[in-house]
Amino acid sequence: MQPHWRQCALGILALLLVNLLGARIPLLIRDGIDELQVTFGFDQIAQYSLVVLVLASVMWILRMASRIFLFGVGRQVEFDLKQRIFQHLLTMEPSYFATNTIGELISRATSDVDNIRRLLGFAVLSIANTLFAYAFTVPVMLSLSVRLTVVALLVYPVMLVLVRLFSDRLRNQQLRVQESTSRLSELIQEDLSGISLIKIYAQEDNERQAFAELNDDLLDANLTLARTRNTLFPLLGGLASISLLLILATGAGAIADGFLSVGDFVAMVLYVERLVFPTALLGFTITAYQRGEVSIDRVEAILMSQPKIADAPTLQALPGDAIRGQLEARNLMFTYPDSQEPALNGVSFTAYPGETVAIVGPIGAGKSTLANALPRLLDIAPGQLFLDGQDITQLPLVDLRSAIAYVPQESFLFSTTINNNIRYGEPLAELSEVKYAAKLAQIAPEIGNFPIQYDRVVGERGITF
Ligand SMILES: Nc1ncnc2c1ncn2[C@@H]1O[C@H](COP(=O)(O)OP(=O)(O)OP(=O)(O)O)[C@@H](O)[C@H]1O
Ligand SMILES: [Mg+2]
Numbered sequence: 001m002q003p004h005w006r007q008c009a010l011g012i013l014a015l016l017l018v019n020l021l022g023a024r025i026p027l028l029i030r031d032g033i034d035e036l037q038v039t040f041g042f043d044q045i046a047q048y049s050l051v052v053l054v055l056a057s058v059m060w061i062l063r064m065a066s067r068i069f070l071f072g073v074g075r076q077v078e079f080d081l082k083q084r085i086f087q088h089l090l091t092m093e094p095s096y097f098a099t100n101t102i103g104e105l106i107s108r109a110t111s112d113v114d115n116i117r118r119l120l121g122f123a124v125l126s127i128a129n130t131l132f133a134y135a136f137t138v139p140v141m142l143s144l145s146v147r148l149t150v151v152a153l154l155v156y157p158v159m160l161v162l163v164r165l166f167s168d169r170l171r172n173q174q175l176r177v178q179e180s181t182s183r184l185s186e187l188i189q190e191d192l193s194g195i196s197l198i199k200i201y202a203q204e205d206n207e208r209q210a211f212a213e214l215n216d217d218l219l220d221a222n223l224t225l226a227r228t229r230n231t232l233f234p235l236l237g238g239l240a241s242i243s244l245l246l247i248l249a250t251g252a253g254a255i256a257d258g259f260l261s262v263g264d265f266v267a268m269v270l271y272v273e274r275l276v277f278p279t280a281l282l283g284f285t286i287t288a289y290q291r292g293e294v295s296i297d298r299v300e301a302i303l304m305s306q307p308k309i310a311d312a313p314t315l316q317a318l319p320g321d322a323i324r325g326q327l328e329a330r331n332l333m334f335t336y337p338d339s340q341e342p343a344l345n346g347v348s349f350t351a352y353p354g355e356t357v358a359i360v361g362p363i364g365a366g367k368s369t370l371a372n373a374l375p376r377l378l379d380i381a382p383g384q385l386f387l388d389g390q391d392i393t394q395l396p397l398v399d400l401r402s403a404i405a406y407v408p409q410e411s412f413l414f415s416t417t418i419n420n421n422i423r424y425g426e427p428l429a430e431l432s433e434v435k436y437a438a439k440l441a442q443i444a445p446e447i448g449n450f451p452i453q454y455d456r457v458v459g460e461r462g463i464t465f
Helices: 002-038 042-091 102-144 146-153 156-193 195-200 204-256 262-280 282-304 367-373 397-402 418-422 431-440 444-448
Strands: 327-334 344-351 385-387
Touching: 002 042, 002 102, 002 262, 042 102, 042 282, 102 146, 102 156, 102 262, 102 282, 146 204, 146 262, 156 195, 156 204, 156 282, 195 204, 204 262, 204 282, 327 367, 344 367, 418 431, 431 444
Parallel strands: none
Antiparallel strands: 327 344, 327 385
16 A cells, blocks of 8 residues: 555545544534523524534545545555566466466456455545544543443443454455355366367366356355354444443433433434444454455465576676577486476587577477477576577576577467467567568468458467467
């Protein structure tokens, strides 16, 4: 919230003023009522009513302002977080996405961020509002009648105990909901990507079953959470109302005994009502808070992960156009993190500029591993691979990678035009260059078959091809 502290401060200031005014209005009503018992005049009532109306209107405007400011901060933080998560994911190496599935990451970047927004908007507003309500109301209540105040606040410790009793349970159940949601989105993502495979092997029924199980789990998690919440919230609301009941019961006696004026009594009732609402809302606040807490942990796990492959602190810039393209491997070793056997074991060779070199070998020999090592898609140790005599781990990643043209084993197309896909690595390329590249790749005739040719949009992963 730090970048938006001004807006936060304004929102909280507005809440402060709202509660100051809110603590004032019952006193005005008390004065009005007490005066009515002495003299009765419509003018007086009209005067009091007018003042109350004006104060209440100002309160309403200020309350609106506080919501605009604080909910606005929530939205801003949501925006910032999404931006940061996406930016961070772009820096992570490919192997990160093998251990963190896309469905899981999407659910963290959307539904968890949503929870954080609610924590920073609604929960902050509600907590500040409750604190101010108590801070300004309780002293005035005490000045009216200590006995009635004590009676009214009698149930509040019980509320706090209840909240404490429930909070661990709520937190765990919330975590389970978030995890179930993630698993479900993971399955959707995976199944829709592998839809052809599911159909070829006629596994629709099995997948439906797997989905039903996860969906069932989510339903169960949601219902369990709802049960806990629906036990706690009405209990809080009910307890808050009991304090009103206690005031009514003891207040009547106090008036009869002459300890309390009718005006004081009405003011007390109004004050207790002022406290009932924020207190009854405490349940929602706690949920928003705990949801947000769980989600902050889940989002933080993404942001805290360090990219394994990054620019070294001691960088040597490549001489731009002057790259000759001499590639050398010196006793290159590479072992995948979760594997015992090295995939590359002491590979040494030199490919000179202008040479065409083919690396040939049986399945699993390590050809793709070697190809991925050159642009540092894999985390290889220094001192093993050299471009023009320079250790590639000491070169800026951008320089190294833009010096390499790469045709992956599995082709991938973005859901945009053919034109944009071909010039993906060189977004400013002219159409003539794109056409030339297509001709070299021998795909120009096929593209010519589409009515709008290079402007044709290909589906995600190029499904329309
Ligand atoms: N992400 C990975 N995690 C762990 N081991 C891997 C991973 N990718 C490949 N391997 C292992 O590394 C070895 C080399 O695999 P690689 O994909 O480089 O072989 P390849 O020569 O390209 O095979 P192909 O001819 O099938 O393309 C294999 O034993 C493979 O099982
Ligand atoms: Mg391969």
